[in-house]
Amino acid sequence: MLDIRKIRENPDFYRERLARRNSGDEKSVALLLALDEKRRKTLQESEALKSERNRASKEIGAIKAKGGDIAEKSAEVKKIGEQISALDQEIVRIETEQNDLLLRTPNINHDSVPVGTSAADNRVERIVGEPVKLDFKPKPHWEIGAQLGLIDLEAATKISGSGFIVFRGAGARLQRALINYLLDLHTLQHGYTEVSPPFLVRGESMIGTGQLPKFAEDMYRVEEEPPLYLVPTAEVPVTNLHREEILAADRLPIRYAAYTPCFRREAGSAGKDTRGMIRVHQFDKIELVHLVTPEESYATLEVLVGHAERVLKDLGLHYRVLSLCTGDIGFGAAKCYDLEVWAPGVGAWLEVSSCSNFEDFQARRMNLRYKNGEGKNIFCHTLNGSGLALPRLFIALLETYQQADGHVLIPEPLRPYLGGQQSL
RNA sequence: GGACAGGUGGCUGAGUGGUUUAAGGCACUCGACUCGAAAUCGAGCGUACCUUCACCGGUACCGUGGGUUCGACUCCCACCCUGUCCGCCA
Numbered sequence: 358m359l360d361i362r363k364i365r366e367n368p369d370f371y372r373e374r375l376a377r378r379n380s381g382d383e384k385s386v387a388l389l390l391a392l393d394e395k396r397r398k399t400l401q402e403s404e405a406l407k408s409e410r411n412r413a414s415k416e417i418g419a420i421k422a423k424g425g426d427i428a429e430k431s432a433e434v435k436k437i438g439e440q441i442s443a444l445d446q447e448i449v450r451i452e453t454e455q456n457d458l459l460l461r462t463p464n465i466n467h468d469s470v471p472v473g474t475s476a477a478d479n480r481v482e483r484i485v486g487e488p489v490k491l492d493f494k495p496k497p498h499w500e501i502g503a504q505l506g507l508i509d510l511e512a513a514t515k516i517s518g519s520g521f522i523v524f525r526g527a528g529a530r531l532q533r534a535l536i537n538y539l540l541d542l543h544t545l546q547h548g549y550t551e552v553s554p555p556f557l558v559r560g561e562s563m564i565g566t567g568q569l570p571k572f573a574e575d576m577y578r579v580e581e582e583p584p585l586y587l588v589p590t591a592e593v594p595v596t597n598l599h600r601e602e603i604l605a606a607d608r609l610p611i612r613y614a615a616y617t618p619c620f621r622r623e624a625g626s627a628g629k630d631t632r633g634m635i636r637v638h639q640f641d642k643i644e645l646v647h648l649v650t651p652e653e654s655y656a657t658l659e660v661l662v663g664h665a666e667r668v669l670k671d672l673g674l675h676y677r678v679l680s681l682c683t684g685d686i687g688f689g690a691a692k693c694y695d696l697e698v699w700a701p702g703v704g705a706w707l708e709v710s711s712c713s714n715f716e717d718f719q720a721r722r723m724n725l726r727y728k729n730g731e732g733k734n735i736f737c738h739t740l741n742g743s744g745l746a747l748p749r750l751f752i753a754l755l756e757t758y759q760q761a762d763g764h765v766l767i768p769e770p771l772r773p774y775l776g777g778q779q780s781l
Numbered sequence: 782g783g784a785c786a787g788g789u790g791g792c793u794g795a796g797u798g799g800u801u802u803a804a805g806g807c808a809c810u811c812g813a814c815u816c817g818a819a820a821u822c823g824a825g826c827g828u829a830c831c832u833u834c835a836c837c838g839g840u841a842c843c844g845u846g847g848g849u850u851c852g853a854c855u856c857c858c859a860c861c862c863u864g865u866c867c868g869c870c871a
Contacts, residue, residue: 397830397831397832400830401832401839401840404831404832404839404841405839408840410851410852411840413851414851415799415852417799417851417852419799422799427851431850432851434852435850437851438850438852732810
């Protein structure tokens, strides 16, 4: 959520920055300012009347103590009370409208974010490793998976519909091995605290990280009163761990790593990515979350990307790092790097991680602050990144390490998690 | 799910309709005293919003939301949470 006071002080800056996103959100600035002006004016009126009422009520107390007649004064104050009540209703109405608009307005982007209109304008920061050299035509993962009995897409469709996966045998075991490998790497070597959060969250949490109110149609909702949402990413429960808190300065930085399944409706997604297990409604992911001070958030973003890249390097996979442009970056991110791994079977770069600095965008929504050295309450900066998303990592492993004889080699770091097994 | 008890600042704890401007204590910060410290003494010490260049000032907040009243920490209603006991349960 953007700071209305900063918008008030520098509307042109916000208009220009929002316009860079190419989403039309800069139109909200004028609307927000009008609401803000109205709100403050009404608030002043109401508060002046309240001051008047407080003063008069005390007088009544004094008159009564002396045994005087309060009828006239009473009627006068009652009238003031009615005016106050009308103004306060108006204030609530304006605040609700302003707040709703703020919750639907995206973050502005950091100076270093490339300006552009679509994924084509994303900047390639670096390409790491080489595409694997195979002396045969690489097969796509769905063929490899079916041959080795690792995945069963037809069974998944039968029980849940399209966009779901059933892992079987060694495939299921590989999934489990990847979860353990990734959690161990990040907790033991990168200093993250492991968290195992609920997979169902309340609407407030979804607002906190920015999925609601704008992207409700992408989420699975459980009809409860109040409703619950299936987590689209561990970012939601984990970042919200400290919502509504004022953290002592010495508790920062906080680093959490969490495994959860992720549930996404991905409405309207049809086309080239839908074959096999590239885009599914439920997938496993290890998520990394940082809560930091504003001063260190951009340095932390680089560290976070490094932690995600470490996985791909250790597993010997070919990948590239993109800096997402203003037209492609997510709603809440001030800056975002995507990691894409090369999948030779499908011949495509697949996104396996998205590492974002939200600055104080999420912290404002969830009222997450820390007390700095001067005793001031400051909004934290929040970051998160996948480390990594499993299905596409699974795809890259199968397609990269496939052998002419149909087997798949297991990269060294994963072998201890598969009982020393060297191939599938 | 049921019964009972409770929810007031960082902590503790008073406050049953009107100088509550939320007492007192602890902790913390600053100052005095001291060679230094302890003890002691003095002062300060919540959050948010509005206003102001700033000082000053105003409003709201005692679990949450409503209600009664000229006026609510205090009375009424609903809900939430915590504790204890009981029930159910992988």
